[in-house]
Amino acid sequence: MADHTSEKIPTVIADGVDIVYRVNGTGAGRGSATAALNRILRRKNAEKAAGVRKVHAVRNVSFVAHRGEAIGLIGTNGSGKSTLLKAVAGLLPVENGHIYTDGQPSLLGVNAALMNDLTGERNVYLGGLAMGMSREQIKERYEEIVDFSGINDKGDFITLPMRTYSSGMAARLRFSIAAAKDHDVLLIDEALATGDANFRKRSEARIRDLRKSAGTVFLVSHNNKSIRDTCDRVLWLERGELRMDGPTEDVLAEYEAFTGDKTTKPKPKPRPKATATKVTQPS
Amino acid sequence: MSQVLDTPPLTAPTPAADDLAALAARHGLTVSGARPSLPEYVRRLWARRHFIAAFSTARLTSQYSQAKLGQVWQVMTPLLNAAVYFLIFGVLLGTKKGVPDYIPFLVTGVFVWTFTQSSILSGTRAISGNQGLVRALHFPRAALPISMCLQQLQQLLFSMAALVVILLAFGVPVAFSWLLAVPALLLQFTFNAGMAMIMARVGAKTPDISQLMPFVLRTWMYASGVMWSIEHLLSKHNDWPSWVGPVLQANPAAVYIDLMRFALIDSFHASQLPAHVWAIATGWALLAGVGGFIYFWKAEETYGRG
Numbered sequence: 048m049a050d051h052t053s054e055k056i057p058t059v060i061a062d063g064v065d066i067v068y069r070v071n072g073t074g075a076g077r078g079s080a081t082a083a084l085n086r087i088l089r090r091k092n093a094e095k096a097a098g099v100r101k102v103h104a105v106r107n108v109s110f111v112a113h114r115g116e117a118i119g120l121i122g123t124n125g126s127g128k129s130t131l132l133k134a135v136a137g138l139l140p141v142e143n144g145h146i147y148t149d150g151q152p153s154l155l156g157v158n159a160a161l162m163n164d165l166t167g168e169r170n171v172y173l174g175g176l177a178m179g180m181s182r183e184q185i186k187e188r189y190e191e192i193v194d195f196s197g198i199n200d201k202g203d204f205i206t207l208p209m210r211t212y213s214s215g216m217a218a219r220l221r222f223s224i225a226a227a228k229d230h231d232v233l234l235i236d237e238a239l240a241t242g243d244a245n246f247r248k249r250s251e252a253r254i255r256d257l258r259k260s261a262g263t264v265f266l267v268s269h270n271n272k273s274i275r276d277t278c279d280r281v282l283w284l285e286r287g288e289l290r291m292d293g294p295t296e297d298v299l300a301e302y303e304a305f306t307g308d309k310t311t312k313p314k315p316k317p318r319p320k321a322t323a324t325k326v327t328q329p330s
Numbered sequence: 331m332s333q334v335l336d337t338p339p340l341t342a343p344t345p346a347a348d349d350l351a352a353l354a355a356r357h358g359l360t361v362s363g364a365r366p367s368l369p370e371y372v373r374r375l376w377a378r379r380h381f382i383a384a385f386s387t388a389r390l391t392s393q394y395s396q397a398k399l400g401q402v403w404q405v406m407t408p409l410l411n412a413a414v415y416f417l418i419f420g421v422l423l424g425t426k427k428g429v430p431d432y433i434p435f436l437v438t439g440v441f442v443w444t445f446t447q448s449s450i451l452s453g454t455r456a457i458s459g460n461q462g463l464v465r466a467l468h469f470p471r472a473a474l475p476i477s478m479c480l481q482q483l484q485q486l487l488f489s490m491a492a493l494v495v496i497l498l499a500f501g502v503p504v505a506f507s508w509l510l511a512v513p514a515l516l517l518q519f520t521f522n523a524g525m526a527m528i529m530a531r532v533g534a535k536t537p538d539i540s541q542l543m544p545f546v547l548r549t550w551m552y553a554s555g556v557m558w559s560i561e562h563l564l565s566k567h568n569d570w571p572s573w574v575g576p577v578l579q580a581n582p583a584a585v586y587i588d589l590m591r592f593a594l595i596d597s598f599h600a601s602q603l604p605a606h607v608w609a610i611a612t613g614w615a616l617l618a619g620v621g622g623f624i625y626f627w628k629a630e631e632t633y634g635r636g
Contacts, residue, residue, distance in 0.1 A: 057357050062350035109350060137363025138465050138634055147354035148362040151468055159462035160385075164392035173388050176381035177467050208395065 058232055058263040059112040059135055059152065063144035066105040066130050066287075104130040106287040107144070112232075114149075117264040119278035119295065121271070121302055127287040128267045132234045135265065149262070152232035153178070155225045163210040167198055167220055170209055174224035188227050195253070196223035197246060219246050226253050233261040235268075251276070271299055365630040375470040382473050386481035408444065408489040412437040419557040429559050430597040434497050438594055439556040441493055442587045445486045446522050447547050452478040453526025454543050457534035457633050464634040471633045472626050475526040483519055493594070502595055510593035517615040518586040524618030527626035534633050554583035561602050579604040582614040 105127040112118055120128040133139040135146055136154045160177035161170045171192055175185035196219045198204045198212075209217055235254065254277065258264045268274055274281060274295065281298040283291040285305075291298045366374065394403045416436055419425045426432035456475040457464060464471060490511075498504075533539050555563075555578070564575045578584060589611055591598040604610065 057353060057359065059362075060350050060354045060359055062354070111350070111353065133465060135362060137468060140363065140631055140634070145351065145354075146362040147350075147359035149357070149359050152362065153468060154466060156466055159460075159466040162388055162392045164395040165388055169388060173384050176378075176384050177463075177469065179378070179381075179469065182380055 056114045056149075057111050057147075058114050058149040059110075059265075060147040061108055061110050061131075061135070061144070062147070064105055064108045064131070064134060064141050064146055065103070065143040066127070066134050066139060067142040068102040068104055068130075070100045070102060104287055105134070105284075108284070108287075108289045109144075110282060110289065110292055112263050112265070114262045116280055117258055117266065117278045119274040119281040120265060120267045120284060121269075121274060121281055121298070122284035122290075123306065126284045128284050129236055131284065132236055132265060132267055135232075136234055148232060150231040152234055152265075153228070153230045155230075155233060155235045155257075156221070158221055161209065161221065161224075164208055166208055167193075167205040167212070170220070171205075171224055174221075175227065178225070178228050180228055185227075192223045192227050195226075195249065196220045215243060215246075222250055226250070226257060229260045230257065231261060232263045232265075233257055234265045271303065275299065363631055365627070368624070368627060371470055371472075371627055371630070375472055375476075378469050378473050381469065382477045382480060385473070386477040386484060389477075390481050390484050404485065404488040405492045408441055408485075409492055411444065412440045415440055415557050425558045428562055431500060431502060431595050434493075434500050434502055434595050435559070435591060435598065436557055437493055437496055438591050439587050441486060441489045442518070442590045443551055443554060443556045443583060444489070445482055445518065446525070446583055446586065447551065448485070449479045449482045449522035450525050450529055450547060451540075451543055452482065453522075454529040454533040454540045456526060456530040458537045458540070461634065471530075471630055472527060472623065475530040475626070476523050479519060479523045479526050482522070483515070486515070497594060502597075505596060507593050507596075511590060514586060514589040514593055514611065517589075517611045520615040520619040521582055521586070522618075524615075524620070524622030527622040528618070531626050531629050534629070550581075550583060553578065554581055554587060556583075556587060559602075560584060560588075576604065580610055582611075582618070585611050585614065 108131060120132065122128050130139060132154065134141055135148065136152050137146075137148070138154065160174050162173065165173065171189060172182070172185055175188075176182070180188075193199055193205050196216075198216055198220055204212065204216065209220070212220070251273070254264075254266075258277065264277070266274065266277055278295050281291075281293065281295045281302075282289060283298050283302055291301060365371075390404075391401070394400055397403055399406070416433060420432055420436060426436075429435055453475045456478050457471060460474055463474070529539070529543070560575075560578050564570070564578070579588075585604070585607060588598075588603055589607060592600060592603055592607075
């Protein structure tokens with residue numbers, strides 16, 4: 048708070064964020080009628096007893112992201128990375144704490160808006176509109192999107208329903224639609240791992256372009272190489288808690304030691320913390 | 331890997347909460363996913379109007395895209411529906427006695443009722459059935475129930491085309507009063523959208539409601555004079571308390587059905603409509619439309635939670 052460097056402009060601030068999922072129909076009575084009745088009758092006082100389970104996906108996470116940063120989110124499966132990303136995008140409500148953002152961060156992805164029974168062409172429009180583009184913007188970029196996806200490389204596939212596409216083709220089209228929009232704060236969830244090698248190369252290049260035009264990029268990935276290539280800072284989440292926050296190399300070295308990847312050295316856990324934590328200081 | 335089970339030590343120094351809030355305030359950052367003010371919400375919704383239209387059309391066309399007859403089903407489905415009701419109520423139960431132009435009367439009722447019924451039904455699932463969309467993209471959530479209603483409106487327009495053919499086939503003359511169908515439909519659409527938004531919020535919180543709705547709606551249908559004339563029923567039961575008639579006739583579904591019959595069928599006279607029918611129709615539309623919108627907006631930030 049004391050030394051406020053004017054150059055670093057924060058774009059995303061997470062302040063003690065807790066995220067909790069509530070799942071119906073689990074626990075003791077499972078789906079039985081009595082359990083359900085119990086749930087309805089005693090909804091306030093005995094959520095847990097009545098079979099509503101709470102999953103504490105993210106616990107007390109705080110960080111400040113600045114303009115121009117590319118931040119990787121790593122952690123083992125189920126550590127809350129994607130959940131945190133959705134909360135930053137404002138798509139999942141937080142239980143405690145706050146997430147402040149500059150503008151509207153957007154998640155890279157339109158899968159949910161597309162419909163398999165429609166042609167690729169109509170899906171380009173539908174996906175674009177769902178992301179908040181105008182019809183003119185989509186028209187302008189239509190050729191670019193189709194060319195980039197490479198759907199028409201093997202004939203006129205864009206006028207066929209998406210259900211006729213191979214899974215690789217569909218994934219490529221989805222990525223192309225999603226990557227067609229410019230974003231202030233861009234959130235990418237393992238989007239790099241789609242398509243064949245050729246397409247992956249193109250999509251990585253596209254991500255780099257997006258990074259340039261975007262203020263801040265968050266990338267969730269299990270591929271340490273793509274994290275190394277794209278990110279200069281890494282947040283490590285483990286069981287919902289922020290375990291480490293620092294320059295990519297420092298955190299990845301720790302993470303790889305932790306997961307047993309590329310066994311470098313036996314985890315000297317407490318030591319590198321001092322060097323790796325400097326980034327979280329609020330400027 | 332045994333380390334995984336350890337509670338990881340927190341390494342990042344957590345800055346004091348006030349600091350972060352102050353920092354956010356200093357740089358003009360806003361809370362992510364916070365509910366916008368009502369005027370702002372309306373503005374954003376309007377900005378997404380093309381998405382709403384495209385989404386409803388896309389859903390409509392994808393509905394029958396696997397069928398061999400394709401879009402013909404848009405017209406066939408309502409016609410078959412009407413045929414079933416005619417068989418049961420017109421032929422078997424004999425409700426048609428004393429109702430002139432019974433088939434146009436029945437078909438209009440069925441189509442108009444179906445519009446309200448399916449709007450409310452799909453509204454109930456608007457949020458809970460599109461959880462993936464809600465959790466992936468950012469847009470005013472009211473776009474979903476509205477888009478569902480728009481889809482039903484488009485479906486109704488197909489039905490209306492079939493209805494015109496039926497009307498002409500049964501010798502109902504073309505009249506200027508047919509134009510009244512337009513304001514009647516607009517009012518009904520507003521009413522339906524409002525109801526859909528109310529049910530969308532309820533259904534998002536309690537998905538069980540979608541199991542219950544078909545029964546509620548069926549009860550409502552039988553009370554709305556879809557296949558029988560409310561007026562006839564009342565004249566047959568003189569012993570009923572006097573408030574029953576006005577209540578049955580003020581039922582929004584009955585109001586919109588009767589307005590449409592009045593607009594389209596020459597033998598359905600203004601005297602069969604309740605007093606101040608347009609005022610009642612507008613009142614219901616405004617009450618449901620505005621009330622439903624505000625009710626839906628109030629929970630905007632909670633949609634998408636598990």
